[in-house]
Amino acid sequence: MEEIRIGIVGLGRLGRIHAENIALNIPGVSLTAACSVVKEELDYAREILGVEETYISYEDMVNSPNIDAVCIVSPSGFHTEQIRLAMKNNLHVFCEKPIGLEIEDIEKTVEIIDSYPGLVFQLGFMRRYDESYRYAKEMVDSGQLGDLTVIRCYGIDPSSGLESFVKFAGASNSGGLFADMAIHDIDLVRWFTNKEVKRVWALGKNAAYPELDKVNELETGAAMMQLEDKTMALLVSGRNATHGYHVETEIIGTKGMLRIGAAPEKNLVTIYDGNGVTRPTSQHFPERFREAFYNEMGEFASCIQENRNPNVSAYDGLQGTRVAEALQHSIDIQDIVDLHPVSSLK
Numbered sequence: 001m002e003e004i005r006i007g008i009v010g011l012g013r014l015g016r017i018h019a020e021n022i023a024l025n026i027p028g029v030s031l032t033a034a035c036s037v038v039k040e041e042l043d044y045a046r047e048i049l050g051v052e053e054t055y056i057s058y059e060d061m062v063n064s065p066n067i068d069a070v071c072i073v074s075p076s077g078f079h080t081e082q083i084r085l086a087m088k089n090n091l092h093v094f095c096e097k098p099i100g101l102e103i104e105d106i107e108k109t110v111e112i113i114d115s116y117p118g119l120v121f122q123l124g125f126m127r128r129y130d131e132s133y134r135y136a137k138e139m140v141d142s143g144q145l146g147d148l149t150v151i152r153c154y155g156i157d158p159s160s161g162l163e164s165f166v167k168f169a170g171a172s173n174s175g176g177l178f179a180d181m182a183i184h185d186i187d188l189v190r191w192f193t194n195k196e197v198k199r200v201w202a203l204g205k206n207a208a209y210p211e212l213d214k215v216n217e218l219e220t221g222a223a224m225m226q227l228e229d230k231t232m233a234l235l236v237s238g239r240n241a242t243h244g245y246h247v248e249t250e251i252i253g254t255k256g257m258l259r260i261g262a263a264p265e266k267n268l269v270t271i272y273d274g275n276g277v278t279r280p281t282s283q284h285f286p287e288r289f290r291e292a293f294y295n296e297m298g299e300f301a302s303c304i305q306e307n308r309n310p311n312v313s314a315y316d317g318l319q320g321t322r323v324a325e326a327l328q329h330s331i332d333i334q335d336i337v338d339l340h341p342v343s344s345l346k
Contacts, residue, residue, distance in 0.1 A: 004092075004304055007033030007061050008055070009082060011041035012074035014096060015285055018071050021297045023049040026229040029301045035061045058082055062089045069093065069120075071297075074176050076101055080109040086115050094300045096124040098183050098324070099174050099252050099317030106321055110314045120303045121312045122310040125187045127247075129295035132260050133188070136251065137212050140192050143251030148193055152234045153185035154248040156241040158283055159208075162219070165239055169217040177218040178202070178323040187316060187324045188249060189235075197229040197323045199338050202330040208240055218330070228341075244281035245288055245334060264288065 006029055008019050023031035033053040034045035044050040055061040058078075062070060062085055069092035071084050080100040086093045093113075100106040113121045127133050139145060157165075165174075174180040190196065202223040206212040212219055220238035227233065249260040266280035266287070282288040303310050322339060330337045 004029045004033040004069055004071045004301055005067045006030065006071055007035065007064065007067040008045075008071040008073065009035040009058050009061065009125075009253075010075075010096075011036050011038070011045060012073070012107070013286070015041075016044070017293050018073055018094075018190035018297060019045065019049060021294050022071065023051070026298050026301055028305060029297075032067050033061050033064055035273050046181060047310065059085065060124075062086050062091060067091065069300075070095060075172075076180075080105045083109055083121070083144070084112050085120075087119060088113055090116075090119065092120040092300075092304050094122045094297070097187075097317065098175060098179050098321050099123055099314060100321065101179065103318070103322060103325060106318045110318055113196070113314045118307075119325060120300065120309065121285075121313065121314055122294065122300045122303065123312050125184065125191075125312045125320075126289050126292040127188060127294045128191060128312055129299060130289060130292040130296075133292075135247070136249070136258055136260050137192065139258065140253075141250065144255065145257065146255030148231050148251060148253045150232045150234070150250075150252040151181075151192060152250040152252075153188060154236045154246055155181055155185050156236065156238040156246040157285075158245050159242045160239045160241045160283075162208065168210060169212060169215050176216075176324070176328045177204070177221045177237055177239075178223070178327040179321060181239075182221070182223070182235050182327070183320050184247075185235050185237065185249070185322050186320045187312075189225065189233045190316065190319060192251060193227055193229075193231055195229050195231060195314060196227050197233070197339055198228045198340065199226040199328075199336060200224070200323065200326045200330055201336045202327040204331050218331070221327075223330070224325070244283045245285055246281075247285075247288060261288075277287065311328065315346055 006022050022182050034051045035055040042054040063094050070086045072095040118212050185293045204218040204221040206219045223235040225233040247261050264282045266282050271278045326337045
């Protein structure tokens with residue numbers, strides 16, 4: 001296949017990561033079009049990235065005869081509609097997580113995606129493309145840890161962004177802490193175990209900003225999950241890590257255990273000064289998962305060129321959102337929630 005021409009919708013912080021990778025770093029692709037309602041973002045696309053076509057209307061962009069695929073990095077509530085519109089215009093789709101916010105809407109979207117087997121659809125669970133997580137996955141799959149018993153996940157954003165999130169939460173719907181943030185950890189649990197979540201119990205607390213109670217948002221949440229084979233998973237998700245961006249995963253099996261990112265180290269430097277002995281830490285997700293974002297977009301391009309499916313699917317997005325919704329429901333009713341198996345779309 002000749003060069004893949006991609007149009008992107010959404011040029012916020014994450015959108016710019018994808019846009020720059022497509023325009024500057026991924027061989028065999030070009031960033032041909034960009035869509036945003038923010039003038040400064042379209043100026044950036046034209047002047048910095050050399051994008052030829054810019055649009056305010058997403059519908060206009062996907063009707064362009066000059067693109068082969070779209071990269072969707074818009075607000076979560078727009079994802080399903082934009083996926084469907086792209087597919088109907090015969091475009092390959094990369095979509096950031098979550099795939100959507102409403103289960104029924106996601107199910108309809110998965111059905112539409114499945115009705116276009118000649119088109120590639122990939123969901124943005126970038127941790128599957130991080131080299132450390134890939135290494136751990138190979139260990140698990142080869143049986144080096146034995147039968148898995150417990151998975152523990154921490155996903156905590158730096159406290160430097162908490163105040164701005166509080167302002168955002170008062171005006172917009174993030175989908176909730178579990179759908180917005182813990183969805184990555186939920187996906188890792190399913191990926192490592194190849195099992196579905198059967199039962200959940202979630203708790204939450206707003207300590208630094210109790211005003212989040214009024215908008216039904218969480219500053220910090222924790223959850224216990226039981227999988228269909230009785231493997232246990234423990235999640236801690238939050239927005240208030242004072243030391244930086246903290247993503248950590250621990251996997252315990254009958255033959256051993258491993259930890260990924262036990263300390264969110266920035267690099268291999270150790271500092272010895274008046275503060276003692278310290279190690280710099282990662283401060284945000286673009287820094288920690290820079291290579292993973294590059295790898296996943298490279299995989300999207302390769303799947304289109306080789307006419308194959310990526311290892312993360314729309315079904316993974318559906319199941320992740322089902323678990324996130326159950327966790328939020330557990331918070332709301334303050335009780336354990338059982339999930340019923342769904343296999344018809346798998």
